[in-house]
Amino acid sequence: MSQRIVTDLNLAGTGWQSFERTVQRLIAARGYSGVQLAGASGDGGADVIGSLKGRRWLFQMKRWRSPVGPEVIAQTVDACRRYDADIPVVVSLNGFEASVRVQQEQLAAKGIPLQLWDRGMLQRQAERVPETPPALQDPDRFQLRPYQERAVDNLMDELVNGARSALIVLATGLGKTFVAAEFHRRARVLRPRARTLVLAHRNELVYQLERAFWPLLPASAATGVWNGYERPDRDALDDLDVVFACVDSVATAVKSGRGLPEFGLVVVDECHHLGTTAYDAVLGELSAADGGAFLLGMTATPWRPDGKSLRTWFDYPVVDVDMVRGLRDGHLANVDYRMFTDNIDWDALAAGLAETAPALTPRGINRTVFIDEWDDAVVDRLADAWAEQKNPRGIVFCGTIDHAERMAGRINALGFTSAEVIASRTAQGKAVDAATRNRILWDFSDGRTGILCAVDVLNEGVDVPDVNIVVFQRVTHSRRIFVQQLGRGLRLAPGKEKVVVLDFVSDIRRFAAGLSLQDSLSARGGAARDPRVKIGSQVRFMRANRADQEGEQFLREWLDDLEAVEDAGEDVHVLRYPPDSSITAVAKR
Known part of the structure; x- marks a missing residue:
């Protein structure tokens, strides 16, 4: 079959976003690594970036009706300097002015290997892409793990048997x-x-899903996006094999009376969001799970905020592996989780919290029990973890931009690696332009930067490489955000023995969560557990870089209802101060 990565439709028949993603998919299929979309307001002249054979390539795309002139070439060369890229490429659907070819020769004489790709070059590149999906060409990299293989087999059984x-x-x-x-x-x-x-349910997730499907698609499969930024017409939709869509965009079309193409399979990401009017409208139009399209739901968190069950749409999961089971069964990287108690004010505890914080709410306890952790001490412990790990790479989650800048400065001053701040805004409140943010992520991906000090930008929706050190210095009461941040280090990778987590968060609920995770990992799991599986994950309480068993004992006695504390709101009185004199003695040590 002929390739359908580069077609007239996705080059010129839809929007500029489709054009850029076409080049993104094309060069990924041609073997480039770390391929990212950079195109956005303030991108500094880069639309797609990637690496090939150790060299960094920067692509600037133009779908103008007229040929590209010298000014675009100058912008692209400047962008290469800003991104520290090696090879600038200008992609133009309608060719180049004659003067650009002269400019290319002049740049070559200066050692700048400018490449000029027109529509014909894109077609020739696409014709070199094998029909076989990339994942099947590189089975070692894309091999299914046993639990994933069982999941796919179970899904196929459901499909074949008429579910x-x-x-x-x-x-x-x-x-x-x-x-x-x-x-x-x-x-x-x-x-x-x-x-x-x-x-x-979000525009950004739609793009992530399309990128994740590409390695499993043959070159003859055409993909497209339908969301708040891209609105393909009916002819375009009819031409696509796989449509990645934001549910609100599709629901708006359905409610306006616009018909949908026939779909045989509907996949819903984060399906715990089902039940909204938008999802009801779309699934109803397609009769999904109701005699029409086969409905596949996937989620990491099957619980819903409203407490309702997913049984309206699904029977029991064909596979169900939570984080604890994934850790215990070796499906995720071993976690060496270190919760530091250095900043507990033991004097305040020994004096008796009933007098100093009579409300005993989580907020009141946090204000009374914890003192500020010295950033220098945090960096020292980070340096120790850096020395422990093979091929270390880390993320420090900070609460404010000022704090992130201080942390990066201390790391760079100590000199064990280089660190940069990544945030949506500067400390002065100015938005960080796309070019700066893309360059930081590219440097991190290539290993030029060892640690990112992040403020609210690496939770989800941003592709970053796997890390083996995670540092928490920001409080989050959202289980979803905590799991997303921790998940940056949980993925298995060749040569990766474990992820070291350093938790300096001053919040009593985090200690409750840590104790709960420790207990879950220590549980034997009954007869179903394979005795050959060695549990390498652990949660330790540390003080002055040594195990703090007394502190752990104290916290256990205090937090007798871990679930209530972990889920408590700011005004829920769930804490108690233990009257046992032996516990008070621990606090006085």
């Missing part, structure tokens, strides 16, 4: 999207004419 829907529940880092993409690949073999609709 209307299926649910997969896999914790962050366990590859639920990879499972869904492989199921889709096998389902296409059985039903080659069936189109697929992949739904998400």
Whole structure:
């Protein structure tokens, strides 16, 4: 079959976003690594970036009706300097002015290897892409793990045996999207004419899902996006094999009376969001899980904020692996989780909290029990962890931009690696331009930067490489955000023995969560547990870089209802001060 990565439709028949993503998919299929979209306001002249054979390539795309002139070449060369890239490439759908060829020769004489790609070059590059999906060409890199293979087999059984829907529940880092993409690949073999609709509740997730499916798609499969930024017409939708869409965009079309193409498979990411009017409208239009399209739901968190069950759409999950089971069974990287108690004010505890914090709410306890942790001490412990790890790479989650800048400055001053701040705004409140942010992420991906000090930008929606050191210096009471941040270090990788987590968060609920995780990892798990599996994950309480068993004992006695404390709001009185004199003695040590 002929390739459908580069077509007239996705080059010129839709929007500029589709054009950029076409080049992104093309160069990834041609073997480039670390391929990212950089195009945005303030991108500094870069649209797509990637690496090939140790060299950094920067692509600037123009879908103008007229040929590109010298000014674009100058912008692209300047962008290369800003991004510290090696090879500038200008991609133009309608060719180049004659003077640009002269300019190319002049730049070559200066050692700048400018490349000029027109429509013909894109077609020739695409024709070199094998029909076989990239994942099948590199099975070692994309090999399914046993639990993923079982999940795909179970999904295929459901499909073949006439089920209307299926649910997969896999914790962050366990590859639920990879499972869904492989199921889709096998389902296409059985039903080659069936189109697929992949739904998400946010625009950014739609793009992530498309990128995640590409390695499992043959070159003859055309993909497209339908969301708040891209609105393909009916002819464009009819031409696509897989449509990745924001549910609100599709629901708006349905409610306006616009018909949808026929889809044989509907995949819903983060399916715990089902039940909204938007999802009801779309699934109802397609009769998904109701005699029409087969409905596949995937989520890492099957619980819903409103407490309702997913049984309206699904039976029991075909696979269900939470984070604790993933850790205990070796599906995630071993976690060496160190919760530091250095900043507990033991004098305040010994004096008796009933007098100093009579309300005993989480907020009151936090204000009374904890003192500020010295950033220098945090960096010293980070340096120790850096020396422990092979090929170390880390993220420090900070609470404010000022704090992130202080941390990066201390790390750079100590000199064991280089650190940079990544945030949406500067300390002065100015938005960080896309070029700066993209360059920082690229340097981190290439290993030029060892540690990122992040403020609210690496929770989700941003592709960063796997890390083996995670430092918490910001408080979050959101279980979702905490799991997303921790998940940055949980994925397995060749040569990765463990992820070291340094938790300096001054919040009593975090200690409750740590104790709960420690107990879960220590549980034997009954007869079903394979005795050959060695539990390498652990949670330790540390003080002055040594085990703090007395502090752990004290916290256990105090936090007798871990679940209530972990889920408590600021005004819920769930804490008590232990009257046992032996516990008070621990506080007085």
